[in-house]
Amino acid sequence: MEVILKEDVNKLGHRGDVVKVADGYGRNYLLPGKLAIEATAANKAVIEQMKGSAIRKSAKEKTAAQELATQMDAIELVFERKVGEHDHLFGSVTSGDIAHALEQQGYTIDRRKISLEEPLKSLGEFHVPVKLHREVTTHVKVTVKGDEPAAETSAA
Template sequence: MEVILKEDVVKLGHRGDVVKVADGYGRNYLLPGKLAIEATAANKAVIDQMKASAVRKSVKEKGAAEDLAKQISAVELTFERKVGENEQLFGSVTSGDIAQGLEAQGFTVDRRKISLEEPLRSLGEFHVPVKLYREVTAHVKVTIKSDAPDEVAAAPAA
């Protein structure tokens, strides 16, 4: 079955592409979900209009994502966590925590767009990539500190 994609579908194609899919996948998932339309002669005539519209929309979205990337790259997030021996955190800093931190700064970013391979589990500074659009990625500086008062630092000075 040939379909014309109305939206980007992961591992299948981008908006406006004509792709060949299994009958069941097209009939049971793509068509009812309004992600695609059947590739008939009439619909193929409409595809040019859809592609032009998609290009305009893509350029607009990419421009907005680039502006947001510049703003987000200037953001520095600081988290305080309990620390055990060897500076290991009792908890961790996850992509959800980073998304909440960004939201507190006024940026709405879906946590799934934060490319954190595994949660941060140690003290220090990290640069976490945030994928905002296909070719647009911003880097957020994340600092993790101990929430305990600096008793160890005060002891030698006394």
Template sequence: MEVILKEDVSNLGHRGDVVKVADGYGRNYLLPKKLALEATAANKSVVEQMKESAVRRSAKEKGEAEQLLTLLNDVALVFERRVGENEHLFGSVTSSDIAHQLEEKGFNIDRRKVQLDEPLKSVGEFHIPVKLHREVTAHIKVTVKGEEKAEA
């Protein structure tokens, strides 16, 4: 099945691309989520108009992402978690935790844009990439500390 992408889909293509996908993937995922259109003759003519507007929109989004990049590169997040032996955390710091703390600081970043391969499970300092645009990636300094134990 051939479809025309309405949005960027990772590992598939960019907005406006005509791609060949499995029938089930197209019918059950891309079309219902409005990520793609069926590649008919009428839709292909609409694609040209979509590509022109997509280029303008992408340039605007990239400009906004670059402005956000300058602000985000100065951000440092600190998480305190309980630790056990060998500085190993009880629980972990996830991309949702990072996105939530960024939101508290006034940045509206979707958790899926935080490029965390696996949750942070140890104490230390990490530089976490945040994909703001397909060409713009910010790096946020995340520090995980052990919680101070209250002496009784």
């Protein structure tokens, strides 16, 4: 089945691309989710017009993403988690936690745009990539601290 993508789809293509997909994937996911339209002759003519507006829209989104990236460069997020023996973390910091913390600071970022390979399960400082646009990626500084007030007072 050939479809024309209306939105960017990870590992498939970008907006306006004509791609060949499995029938079930197209019928059950792409078409109902309004991520694509069927590639007919009439739709291909319409998509040529849409490509021009898509290029302009993508340029606006890119400049907005670049501005947001410069604002986000200064952000530092600090998470406190319970720590056991040998600095073993109980729980972890996930992309959902990072998205929630960014939202509290006024930045609405979808957790799927936070490129965290796996949850952060150790103490320390991390630079987590955030993909704001397909050509714009910024990094957010995330610090994971231990929440162990008893050990701090006994060490003093």
